[in-house]
Amino acid sequence: MQSVAYVIDKPGRLSKPITRAAAGRRAGEVLLRIHATSVNYKDYLGVVTGELPDLTWPRVPFADASAEVVEVGDGVANVSIGDRVIPSFFPKWQAGDPTADGLSLIHGDQVDGMLQTHVCVSSACLVPTPAHLSDVEAATLGCAGVTAWRACSKASVKPGHTVVIQGTGGVSLFALGFAKMAGATVVLTSSSDAKLERGRALGADHTINYGRIPEWSTAVSDITDGRGADAIIDVGGGHTLAQSVRSARIGGHIACVGFVSGRESAEFPNVVVMAKNITMVGSTVGSIDDTADMCRAIDVHKFRPSVDRVFPFGEAQEAVDHLLTQGHFGKVSITM
Incomplete structure (x- = not known):
């Protein structure tokens, strides 16, 4: 062969x-x-x-x-x-x-x-x-899909939760789909209004242009009436992690799944992490069982x-x- x-x-x-x-x-x-x-x-x-x-x-x-x-x-x-x-x-x-x-x-x-x-x-x-x-x-599916699936699973996303998702790349749009499958409210960020409009068409409930609002955690606070988000899917890493921390509610969850904006955070608000009792989880794709679970959910919901x-x-x-x-x-x- x-x-x-x-x-x-x-x-x-x-x-x-x-x-x-x-x-x-x-x-x-x-x-x-x-x-x-x-x-x-x-x-x-x-x-x-x-x-x-x-x-x-x-x-x-x-x-x-x-x-x-x-x-x-x-x-x-x-x-x-x-x-x-x-x-x-x-x-x-x-x-x-x-x-x-x-x-x-x-x-x-x-x-x-x-x-x-x-x-x-x-x-x-x-x-x-x-x-x-x-x-x-x-x-x-194998990399981006499973990454998003496991991130949402580890955050125990469920109906009534507010989930912040960064960007409109592969992982982010999978996370948007899976969070909506779970019944969550999704806040999507991007620097492109055109991409945010397309994100709304896929089910995003709220959108934030971080080009116009660099301190976008304040917008998340407004959307959630000051409570903060239940979960944040952080794909940026170095230049987004501080805002993710400030966006989270007390007892919230941050899934660290990428570093497209940088590997190290110049300003990491560790005191905020402590004060809010935030759970931060690094996540690298997932297992064979995670892949199978994701594919079954995709099949049931006919997600594309x-x-x-x-x-x-x-x-x-x-x-x-x-x-x-x-x-x-x-x-x-x-x-x-």
């Missing part, structure tokens, strides 16, 4: 794909035909900058995929040839809290990823694709991810470049 793959030898721009033999499957593994993938900020950090730890080269990048099972190895009982599946981001993290071993393996980092037409993976990491989703939509733009396989670098413009609304996908 031949696979067409992007194989990179060191950090930098993606070269053209090459044709090579697909890796042979072993017991417990399946051969997947990849139909689509999507770009995550993690892929930029690994592929372009090499900033992520434990990367080995050469490597086929990208963690996300929508795929079809085309061959089944010995001992595989959970999937069959022809099944539509998505591989979990952490193929060794089955359930529960994360462990060092569970976080030790990521497709596209320590082993070859999904920017290729065929790949062998452990069948244990595969989750059925929600039937109503296209391949392009399903390819957005927001896809900003779709690139052909030969324009993978252009897809990465488009993500870095930060002009996208939702996910950036690639078809094989």
Whole structure:
């Protein structure tokens, strides 16, 4: 079996794909035909900058995929040839809290990823694709979707809660959808009025333009009559965390799921965290069980991810470049 793959030898721009033999499957593994993938900020950090730890080269990048099972190895009982599946981001993290071993393996980092037409993976990491989703939509679930799902789950989002969600990228719009599924009131932030209008069309109850209101925690206070938000999904990190803390109610929850605005916070109001008894939780994607739970909820609610733009396989670098413009609304996908 031949696979067409992007194989990179060191950090930098993606070269053209090459044709090579697909890796042979072993017991417990399946051969997947990849139909689509999507770009995550993690892929930029690994592929372009090499900033992520434990990367080995050469490597086929990208963690996300929508795929079809085309061959089944010995001992595989959970999937069959022809099944539509998505591989979990952490193929060794089955359930529960994360462990060092569970976080030790990521497709596209320590082993070859999904920017290729065929790949062998452990069948244990595969989750059925929600039937109503296209391949392009399903390819957005593994990283951004699960990140948002686990963030909302850890915050115990429920009816009556107010949830603040930052931005309109992939994780943020998934979090918007999942918070609305749970019956919460959503406050969405962005520096673009056009994006905020689109967010309202997806169900956001309140919107804040942080370009006009840099101290946007004051707007959250006004929206909540001074109480503060029950949960904040913080994707910004360095330059947003202080405002997230000030936005939270007493006993509120902050899910730290990204650092697109910076890795370190220049002004961290630790006294406010103490005074409000805020719970802050770092969250890195999720387990195989988290992925399965999310897919079941998506299937029940017939939720559809927001896809900003779709690139052909030969324009993978252009897809990465488009993500870095930060002009996208939702996910950036690639078809094989």
